Amino acid sequence: MNKVRLLEFTYLFCLKILSLLVPVLSEKRPFIGFMVASEKALKKPLFGCQMCGQCILHYTGMVCPMGCPKNLRNGPCGGVRSDGNCEIKPNMNCTWVRAWDNSTQMMVFTESIEEIQTELDHSLSGTSAWINELGGGK
Amino acid sequence: MTNKHASNLAQRLETGLFTVTAEVTLPDSIEKEALASRAHILEPYCDAINITDSTGAVPHFSNIAAASILIENNIEPIIQFSCRDRNRIATQADVIGAHAMGVRNIFCVTGDGVQTGDHPEAKAVFDLDSVTLLTTINHLKTTGKFLSGRELDSKPDFFLGAAVNPFVPPFEQRALRLLKKHRAGASFFQSQYCFDISRFESFLLLLLELTNGSPPPVLVGVGPLRSARFARWLTENVPGVAIPDHIINQIEKYPEKEQKKAGIEACVKIVEGVKNLTGVAGIHIMAHDWESSVSEIVEATGLTKTGRNN
Numbered sequence: 015m016n017k018v019r020l021l022e023f024t025y026l027f028c029l030k031i032l033s034l035l036v037p038v039l040s041e042k043r044p045f046i047g048f049m050v051a052s053e054k055a056l057k058k059p060l061f062g063c064q065m066c067g068q069c070i071l072h073y074t075g076m077v078c079p080m081g082c083p084k085n086l087r088n089g090p091c092g093g094v095r096s097d098g099n100c101e102i103k104p105n106m107n108c109t110w111v112r113a114w115d116n117s118t119q120m121m122v123f124t125e126s127i128e129e130i131q132t133e134l135d136h137s138l139s140g141t142s143a144w145i146n147e148l149g150g151g152k
Numbered sequence: 153m154t155n156k157h158a159s160n161l162a163q164r165l166e167t168g169l170f171t172v173t174a175e176v177t178l179p180d181s182i183e184k185e186a187l188a189s190r191a192h193i194l195e196p197y198c199d200a201i202n203i204t205d206s207t208g209a210v211p212h213f214s215n216i217a218a219a220s221i222l223i224e225n226n227i228e229p230i231i232q233f234s235c236r237d238r239n240r241i242a243t244q245a246d247v248i249g250a251h252a253m254g255v256r257n258i259f260c261v262t263g264d265g266v267q268t269g270d271h272p273e274a275k276a277v278f279d280l281d282s283v284t285l286l287t288t289i290n291h292l293k294t295t296g297k298f299l300s301g302r303e304l305d306s307k308p309d310f311f312l313g314a315a316v317n318p319f320v321p322p323f324e325q326r327a328l329r330l331l332k333k334h335r336a337g338a339s340f341f342q343s344q345y346c347f348d349i350s351r352f353e354s355f356l357l358l359l360l361e362l363t364n365g366s367p368p369p370v371l372v373g374v375g376p377l378r379s380a381r382f383a384r385w386l387t388e389n390v391p392g393v394a395i396p397d398h399i400i401n402q403i404e405k406y407p408e409k410e411q412k413k414a415g416i417e418a419c420v421k422i423v424e425g426v427k428n429l430t431g432v433a434g435i436h437i438m439a440h441d442w443e444s445s446v447s448e449i450v451e452a453t454g455l456t457k458t459g460r461n462n
Contacts, residue, residue: 084235084262084276088283088336089329091262092317092344093391101391102265114322128328130336133240133284133299 018119021060021076026122032144040149049142067138067146073126075116082109087131090114157254160228161200162311165340165369170427170460171434172450173230173342173371175202176222177441178212184221187213191227193443197450197457200228200257202342202436208390209236209269216250223254230313231255233289234263239279240288244298247289251308259313259342260285260333264391283336286312290337314338316370318355319348319394327359334368342436343373345386347395349425356431369433372426376445377415380404416448423453 039045050065057063061071061078070087071078079087083102090110093101098111117127138146164171174194179186194201203218219229231250238246247258262282266274280288288299289310296307314333318326330341346352352372359367377383383400386393403414426432435455439445450456 083265084278084281086262086278086281088281089325089332090322091282091392092315092320093262093264093268094317094320094322095391096320096394098321102267108321110325111322114325128332130283130287130332133280133288136279 016119018076018116019121022072022120022123025072025076028144033148036145036148040145046142046145049145050140053142053144065140065143066134067141067143068134069143069147070131072120072123073129073131075113075118075120075127077109077113077116079109079113079131085134086110087134089127157223157256158309159256159311161230161257162339164199165433168433170455171200171369171371172198172437172455172460173200173202173434174198174437174439174443174446175204176218176443177439178204178218180212187218187221188225190443191222191225194446195225195227197446198437199434200230202230202232202259202438205232205234205261205263206237206269207232207264209264209266209271209274211271216246216253216255219250219255220253228257229255230257230259232259232261233285234261235278235280235282235285236263236266236276239277240299243280243285243288244292247292247310248304248308251310256309257311257313258289259315260289260338261315268389268391282314283333286314286333286336286338293337311339312337313340313342315344316341317344317392319344319346319351320392323351323355324358326355327362330359330368330370331362339368340433341368341370343370344392345373345375345395345438346422346426347399349422352426353429356429360431365430367431370431371434371436372423372432373436373438374419374422374426374449375438375440376412376419376442376449377403378442378445379408379411379415383415412445416445416452419445419449420452423449423455427453427455 062081064080066080090108094108098108100106100108117124176191191201203215205215206212215231219231222229260282266272266276293308293310296304316330380400380403383395387395399418403411406414423435437446
């Protein structure tokens, strides 16, 4: 299995487990602390996570859109260089070129990249994305 | 609400009339007249004029002030809003203020990064992206409410546009991205400079296929290169502009004095190559700091107001 599919599979697996746990535990402080710490510990090295608290990795080919220097969450800007690198950081691959390539390799979420993402809620910064998604709370 | 300021651009594009827009270079001036005189050179040849929003991350004349000056001069503006300098509070405040001044056409772009301009030490905002900028303004338009839910006294009558750049990667995604912006509220599109007709054609074919032959109106961005040196500067310094070498070489063949003419000829050739393609609603001329070239391009391609309305 390639890396993108493995990450997608892991996401689906976590979703299964956490959709059972989070609704029950989302108010418990130790659980919140555990989730924030483990998201930081795992997603930072894997995706360069910035703890925006509104994870959309599975919509974007398992590439974190917050890695885009303009924090674009709905697709590439028009400034991508001919070699597919970033306008702002010429030595970095455009986040969205990678997201697009990866999304075509996904099993379930290939077309999710076309969905409109709403504007980021900055008040959720530093909180657990899983709890925000499954526990219904700020 | 009065219809005094109803968008003529919207009317033309909705009725399928070939449309010509142009970008005015915003002067580094503190006088109204400096802008008005430039706009008056363009006005006889185009249906509406784009006002940029500190393009290239270089501060220029305020877009809202510039649009108001155009309106005072009976010229219809298309006002560009970028996400670089305003958060969602400033954006909403500015667009409704612009509406009060008579602005109807709003063109939503992401905006160049601050590193591109002459104030690279500035803080870039990017609170919204071009799609959420569209959804935000479209929300004001369709509900008459701010994002918070607070109500305006009536619904603003905006005609929203967005940018498309089929000339840079990821090429296969550009048509889908246009359609995402269309779903987000954009009713018309202007493209980045087109110097590569075959690339544009492949993009258009995909767009036509995805929309069963009825895409939203797309105006092809074109512009004259005043010299080979300028062309190189443009490719190296303006994000998203891709000029194939053969075009630059063609201009470079001429001595420097004649390169301006060669640049106009190259632009005319591009316009001739795209104007009759299915799915092309018009052209958008970006003649940076060279307003006088617009009349030549429009006349040479038979796209004067009388020419294109017949």
